[in-house]
Amino acid sequence: MTTPLSSPPLCSDLHDTEAPGGEDRARPAAELAALQRAADAGEAAAAWVRELAGRQSEEEHAGLLERAAEAIVRASxxxxxxxxxxxxxxxxxYTLAADVVLGASHTTGTRPGLHPGERMPLITVCAIAAALPSCVLGDLAAELTALAAELTTATEAGRLATASGDARVLPVRKPRTLGHEHGDPLDRLAYRRVAESAAESFEIALHYQGGRGEKACAEALHNALAAAGGGIAAAALLRVADDPALGLDLEQWEHLHRIAAELDLRVVEDLGGANGDGAADPARPRPA
Structure with missing residues (x-):
């Protein structure tokens, strides 16, 4: 192949090239932008692969992953x-071949320490990086831009698998319900709000049902559960969203928080500290 440039073909290196007839030809801006995107995507992918290398207990595995990271930078x-x-x-x-996931197993007898879900993104990242140079044979700007986007997506999938795997090795936390006696002040604040809303609904329904009989109590209990349900569900969604074991990305985390806010905005605000630090009880509303 043509002798590689001494540095990535970004910015000033590609503003002008010498055409065969000795005429100067400006490199199209779209191609320059695509080259930059590919290089950036490659750097991000290589950074993730280096993180995998740094996690290895076997030096041979770490070395192969480090070389794969450098190859990704060069190929992109x-x-x-x-x-x-x-x-x-x-x-x-050779360095970017799919057997990168096997590491130095032929000498160590082991495979690299990878979390479930990391192997496929690793293979994908290497395969896409290896394909990038061939884009010069077609529509460089369009093909390189498309592959750079896929490289970014594969890297994000790998990072998500890494975050999930790291979270799974953390000590298991015992789930707690809203308002648990050992919860933090914000937790208790949210619980008091939900409990008071349920109590108010219960008292109002019981009052209008005459305050006597099984039917009146059942109706009052129904109203209380309806009043408390949204807040309890909102708190549960926030707990799920904040659980590191899920390894949620920012978009997923925000989606769960939006649903929780739609269920009970005040409880979400309580748990987020927007309504104080939980040191004092919120004023309890009284039924009319």
Missing amino acids: GREVVPGSDGLLAEELR
Whole structure:
């Protein structure tokens, strides 16, 4: 292939190239932007792979992953040479092969320490990086932009699997209900609000039912549960969203918080500290 550039073909390196006839030709802005996106995506992917390398207990596995990270940087940067034959150097093709997930198993007898869900993104990241140089043979700007986006998506999937795997090794926390006696002040604040809303609904319903008989109590209890249900569900959703074992990304976390706010905004505010620190009881509303 054409001799690789000494540095990634970004910005000033590609503003002008020499055409065969000796005429200057400006590199299209779209191609420059695509080259930059590919390089950025490669750097981000390599950073994740280096994190995997840093987690290894076997030096051989760590070394192979480090070399894979460097190969990703090269394949997404200075190996993407407009006007070249689009072929990736053999050493890089070998380094980015799918058996990167096997590490140095032939010498160590073990495989790299990877969390469930990390292997597929790792293979995908390496495969996409290895394909980037071939984009120079087609519509460079469009193809490189598309593959760079897929490389970013694969990296994000890998990071999500890493976060989930890291969370799974944390000590298991015993689930607690809203208003548990050992909860923090904000937890108790939210519980008092839900309890007072339920009590108010119960008293009002019981009053209008005449305050006597099984039917009156059942109706009052129904109203109390309806009043408390939204707040309890909102608190449960917040607990799920904040559980690190799920490894939720920001969009998923925000989605659960939005649903919780729709169920009971005041409880969400209580648990978030927007209504005080929980040191004092909120004023209890009185039934009319």
